[in-house]
Amino acid sequence: MYTVVLTKGVPDFREGKVSFDEDGHLERGKTPTVMNPNDELALRAALQGKVRHGGTVSLLSMGPPGYTDVLRQGMEEVYADDLYLLSDREMAAADTWATAMTVTTGISRLEPTPDLVVAGFKTADGETGHTGPQTNWCHHMNDALPDRTLVTHVVSLDVDPDAGTLRAKRLVKGDVTEVETVETDLPAFVVTDPEFEASYPKADHRLRYKDLREETKRRAEDPEAVLTVWNHEDLNLDPDFIGLDGSPTIVAGVDPIPKGPDEREATHVSPDDGAGMETVLEELQPFAGGD
């Protein structure tokens, strides 16, 4: 059972870590880069498979050389047997399409061909949720890769490597929230939901989990020893189809979210104050919908 997990480095948006300038623009240089929080759940899904069935888990990302630390973080905080970084100036400033193209090519170079690819839901900076599904779609155009069933919004996962199948519970949000159980053959592509939870109902699972966590922490002390870096030449990628040049998305402009006013006025009205309450209703009326 071979699983590869996709991850991205994102600004650490946590209070106290993130830095914005006066206009509300993110100060990238002053904000640390961390593993995308949703990707941690993807990695937890992969670790659950490793705990229950053995196999190998690779963690793959595309980004600048500094992303080695993002990969190390994933290895230390969750788990990874080895790390892959697709890193090249030509790959920079890619949109989700160019990223998907590049990442798919990276996956096609992994040996053996992964049984399962897992991605997290949305990155904290892009918020598109495209890259996972697009990467799976790009598999269709890559002769070296099999087609995979895409299963998104996965909240729990159980793989049966012997039968070559995967059973997942998906969170389907509509007018009502439903949990749908799906089963499919491997190879497959899973996108975990932010509500994904790994489950270890056997003591043996938890003991193995503990062993693997100890082991991965030790390995994370020297990430370079298990790191493979590929540039566009290693992957035989045409620079015109990757990075900024390969990105059809045009960002026309970025508007900062308006800041709230520094001072606000409030008037206290007691519910017993009939005239006061009438004024409140008059004030609210223009904002009321319908007739």
Place this chain on the structure above:
Amino acid sequence: MTDDHEHYEAVVVGAGPGGAAAAAALARQGVETLVLERGVDAGSKNVSGGLIYAEESAPYTIDSLFPDFREAASERPVDDYYIHNVSGRDVKTFDLGRIHRHDTDWCDAVLRRKMDSWLAERVHELTRETGGGLLTEVRVNGLLRENGEIVGVTCDELDPITADLIVAADGVNSELARDAGLMDWDEPDDWFQGVKAVVEMEPDAIADRFGIDDDEGAAHLFSGDLFEGVRGGGFLYTNEDSLSVGTVFHLDSLAAERAEPHELLDALLTHPLLDQWLQGEYEEREYAAKLVPDSKKVAHPSPHRGRLLLVGDAAGQMQAQGPIIKGMNHAVTAGGLAAEAYADAKTRGDPSAAGELYEAKLNEEGVMDQLRPARYRATRSVSESDLLGTIGDAVIRSPIGAAGLKAFDGAIERAFNSPFLLGMVPDTRFSYVTLPTRIGEVLGEPVTGDNDVEPPDLADRIGDLTYDVGEPHIELVDNSFEASGTAVTACPVSAVGFGGGCYREETVRTNGSEERLVSLDTQPCVECGTCAIVADTEWEHPAGGKGVEYEQG
């Protein structure tokens, strides 16, 4: 069908000293051993006074099972041991060094989070080699039975597990002992309740104020009239860079007097006698509480049923006889003996005989006689009778009594140091309150100076603890004041007129009639188990990893 269940040769429930000792001894015998601990970390649910003894006569000690224990996991060795008999400002101090050193190889002060989490790491290493290991955040909630026989355990977080041996080292509120019908929560006079504050103190200040070196420690006990007549006493032990200061009372006395445990602790902390050590400085690291079994009454003579063996507090193995307070050492011995019994039974080809062998070993090694001294049983009916208490009170309060105390000053100190006599100390107000008060009054000298420290109030103490209780784990079955009102005062995190604790008294007026009721909020619960005894509740532990988390313990 149990065939489908996960199986380990031995399952040990609870990773305190008893569970750790049992697991280490089992692992050394090559027994595949799984240890399940419900705290986020071993020690996070545990509170002790706490002194741990290594007795010369004991077949197992914590350092014989874990060789680096003293260097890595304990605080300070405690050689000095005193008791202060207090009457107002008058204090008469006796040196209890002789009884403290009796049968003692060594004695160290400990803080349980540090101690138990260190032990747990060693236990995991040892048991992992057998194919088992130690897991935290797993609450074992009951026994798995097949055809009426105990065959394993059930858990909140894991599927049921079968085992050939189940060691219940799950503490004073053992859910397994109760499930097996070996322990109940019926009688307040079977229990003590202790509360403790861990107080910051730099090692230099400890050295200076206690007159000890960095590698020395001191223990002080307190009894007399500082606790509103409630039967019990106080203690103070030196740690590396803190003090453990606490009080322990008979639960029936706390309940009868409607005393507030946190206030009794404050009475000790603010007594002028403590000024010599606190010197106006007081920073409390942690407030904690614990129920303590009185082994004289509840140490189970046959702590086993089928494959289930009880160890430590779960079996009531906590020795409290006057100033002798020993629990952890007995849990360690019992854990070792339980493992030994299972190994012996297996060698004989009959693992199911482990329980009987364990019971025999507890008797042969003298553990049971320490826990339930025959002398106490023999003299209890006389010494705890009301008549004798009244006569004793009258004599000791009289001028004749005072003259006697003066004449026998040295003899009294010797009597306090006699293990033979202490085995007979009756559990009466006379022993805990009247006699020490009278000793302080007649023989004592007044303490000079004032103690102006201000311990935090209950709201701050609760606020400083870490909780995530999850689902409510205690159900108040009868909320009438008559049935459950005692919990408002006896619960160490509740108080009359305090709305932020577990139990609160309410007056409800309906159509002209008035009713006194009790309400419960399990959020601030410290899981001591007091309310299970003094109130009408359905009491369970929270799920694994949930509930109070002690940093010191």
